Amino acid sequence: MNSSILRTRCSFLTTTVAVLLGFAGPAAIAQNAPVSVGPADPELILDLIAANRTLASYGIVDAYGHVSVRHNLDPNRFLMAGARAPALVTEADIIEYTLDGVPIDLNGRSQYSERFIHAEIYKIRPDVSSVVHNHSPSVIPFGISSVPIKPVYHMSSFIGEGLPIYDIRDESGMTDMLVNNAEKGSALATQLGDRTAVLMRGHGVAVTGESIPFAVARSIYLEINASIQLQAIGLGGSVSYLDPEEARRVLESGENRGYDRPWELWRRDALAQ
Ligand SMILES: [Zn+2]
Structure with missing residues (x-):
């Protein structure tokens, strides 16, 4: 030729x-290339910064873990910080994403590889407006044990009759354990179903909420619930959990009044940092 x-x-x-x-x-x-739907509500950005710092100060995230919120101008967009320790997040770190996990304007910032957890949950759960992914330590045992997590007190009624467990091996075989693409994120979101949170075997948990206060509060009270449940089991004897009907009634009554009271406190303290 x-x-x-x-x-x-x-x-x-x-x-x-x-x-x-x-x-x-x-x-x-x-x-x-996707373009921005416009600047988000400044109060929502402050809420997101407060969420990052609150989760860090309660030990729910350390240098790892992240929180996101749907964009107030378009439900097909969400906001999340670039890859940074949550305690250090500022307004300059917030990135707008499509529901495919594509950043609008990266501008030199690095990204959380597990942003697909958030993107895929938003895709199938229109009722969810905020997602937290964390590795809070007391929750981990319930993702690797046959003992199910259950609500032990009124503050954790959102656990309901228990939480599903996402095992990354089921769909993806041997991996590095990270939900770092849309396929894994979709499998996790499917396992979440209509529940408030999904445990991740050998990894952590993804927690949802209809707003930032719900996702943050549920993350904190899920960790507390897990810690109390581990202590109660450790005492020996039998453990009395919330009856599913009791959990349902707490949810129907407004789930701890929408967490307005703790959120006012957490936001004030976080933004004063
Ligand atoms: Zn993770």
């Missing part, structure tokens, strides 16, 4: 691949 035919064939292939991918050049790439 002479070199001019080879060049022609290479050119044809390059053009074909470009057309198949939908890219005709840099201009088309710019056209296809």
